[in-house]
Each structure stands twice: as structure tokens, then as C-alpha cells.
Amino acid sequence: MFAEERQLVIAALVAAEGRVTVTDLATRFGITAETVRRDLDALEAARQLRRVHGGAVAIDHLSLSEPSLEERQTQHLDEKSRIADAAMRMLPASRTGSILLDAGSTTERLADHLASWSPAVTGDQLLVITNAVPIAGQLSHNEAIQLHVLGGRVRGLTSAIVGAGTVAQLGMLRPDIAFIGANGISATFGLSTPDTVEAAVKSAIVMSARRVVVLADASKLDQDTLVCFAALAAIDTLITDAAPSAELAAALWAAEVDVVIA
Numbered sequence: 001m002f003a004e005e006r007q008l009v010i011a012a013l014v015a016a017e018g019r020v021t022v023t024d025l026a027t028r029f030g031i032t033a034e035t036v037r038r039d040l041d042a043l044e045a046a047r048q049l050r051r052v053h054g055g056a057v058a059i060d061h062l063s064l065s066e067p068s069l070e071e072r073q074t075q076h077l078d079e080k081s082r083i084a085d086a087a088m089r090m091l092p093a094s095r096t097g098s099i100l101l102d103a104g105s106t107t108e109r110l111a112d113h114l115a116s117w118s119p120a121v122t123g124d125q126l127l128v129i130t131n132a133v134p135i136a137g138q139l140s141h142n143e144a145i146q147l148h149v150l151g152g153r154v155r156g157l158t159s160a161i162v163g164a165g166t167v168a169q170l171g172m173l174r175p176d177i178a179f180i181g182a183n184g185i186s187a188t189f190g191l192s193t194p195d196t197v198e199a200a201v202k203s204a205i206v207m208s209a210r211r212v213v214v215l216a217d218a219s220k221l222d223q224d225t226l227v228c229f230a231a232l233a234a235i236d237t238l239i240t241d242a243a244p245s246a247e248l249a250a251a252l253w254a255a256e257v258d259v260v261i262a
Contacts, residue, residue: 011048021055079217079241082262084109086239092176103132103160104181106215111135131161162197170204178209184223187251190231199227206230218242
């Protein structure tokens with residue numbers, strides 16, 4: 001196979017799988033690692049992929065790449081609905097429970113379910129704290145829910161409320177459960193997001209809650225973006241829609257994270 005033909009195949013693999021490694025490509029094509037690296041260099045120069053340690057990733061997997069909330073609201077809808085169903089079963093079973101909903105498309109699916117929530121026992125109360133403008137709008141019409149919206153600056157791309165004031169407010173709260181999203185979850189980098197100000201709020205959410213539940217569809221697994229906001233050991237439960245890879249599963253087990261497959 002000529003180099004040009006091989007590079008077309010490599011570009012297609014990266015587009016389909018999101019990531020390739022030098023070792024796997026060398027084995028697949030029966031060539032040396034040095035030849036693979038030259039192919040990857042040529043493809044990066046042609047803006048077909050981005051070189052990373054040990055291989056390459058698709059252009060849309062760059063550490064600063066971040067789709068808008070509107071884009072994410074149309075992706076993996078069935079998976080996110082199943083994750084939200086599983087999260088509903090984790091609501092505090094107490095007379096006065098409190099939860100915190102992070103900004104994000106999967107937590108919004110949970111908010112869709114909560115919009116029609118009513119207590120199983122008359123008189124039970126549920127306080128919902130959020131830093132997400134869309135979630136606040138969804139829940140504002142449910143009189144059974146006590147809604148607390150954190151203050152701060154609204155980040156247009158994600159409709160998340162962020163800033164130093166938001167972080168300070170979180171430092172004074174202790175909700176029973178925080179349901180939080182992430183752009184990437186990896187064995188080595190933990191939980192990450194592309195934006196530094198959102199990362200600061202997410203870190204504060206993780207630190208504030210008695211229990212931290214991550215809601216993330218399988219496309220977020222084995223990915224990392226620019227800013228780590230929590231180590232795996234800082235979370236209690238991951239709800240996702242497919243079994244994690246062997247490497248990530250081992251890291252989650254070592255960190256004593258419960259994994260729920262929805």
C-alpha cells in the first residue's frame with residue numbers, strides 16, 4: 001500500500017473512532033512506528049487530525065473543542081433519557097431532601113423528569129439548586145419543588161451561571177446529592193471540561209455535595225479536555241449508558257466509584 005493510500009485509511013479511522021495509537025497502526029499496516037509517525041505528521045499538516053502522545057485524535061476532540069448546548073441537546077437523546085431515569089431513582093428518600101443540578105444537556109434531561117415530580121409522601125420537600133438557566137426555567141413551574149438558582153454571570157455557550165460569586169455561594173452549601181456533567185472522563189486525567197470558569201464551578205460543586213453522581217453518556221468516556229475539575233476518587237457514582245473500557249473500569253474500581261449502566 002502506498003503512503004497516500006495508507007494515510008487515507010488512517011484519516012478515516014480517526015474520523016470513525018476518534019483516536020488511534022501508533023502501536024495499533026503499526027500492527028495493522030505491518031510498518032514501523034517511525035513510518036506511522038511520519039504519516040500522522042503529514043495528516044496533521046493537512047489538518048486531518050491532531051497529534052497527541054502515543055497517537056492522534058480527531059480535530060473535534062481537541063482539548064478546547066466544545067459544542068454549544070443547542071448542539072448537545074440533539075445528541076445521544078435515548079442514552080441521556082436512560083441516564084436520567086436511573087438518576088431519578090437516586091433522589092433523596094427523606095422528608096427534606098436537597099439536590100444540585102449542574103449545567104449540561106444530560107442534567108437537563110434529568111430536569112425534564114423533575115418538572116413533573118411530586119413527592120411520594122404528602123408534605124415531603126425537595127430543594128433543587130442549579131447554576132443552569134434552562135434548568136431553572138424548566139423547574140420554575142413545579143410548585144412541589146423549592147428552586148434555588150445560584151447567582152453569577154451567564155456563559156452564553158452553555159447557559160451556565162459561573163464566576164467567583166457562584167463558587168463562593170457553593171462553598172456555603174451542602175446538598176445531599178450533586179448531579180454533575182463532564183466533557184471527558186479518563187483513567188489518568190479524571191473529569192474534565194474545556195472552560196476554566198466552568199471547571200471552577202464544577203470543582204466547587206464536587207466539594208460541596210455529600211454525594212457526587214456523574215451523568216455522562218459513553219461518548220464522554222476515555223476522553224479528556226483542557227481542565228481537570230475532579231479526580232475520579234472525588235466522585236461516588238457514574239451513571240452512563242455503556243460499560244467503560246477495561247482501563248477506565250479499573251481506574252473507577254480503584255477509586256471506589258460505583259458504575260451504573262442505564
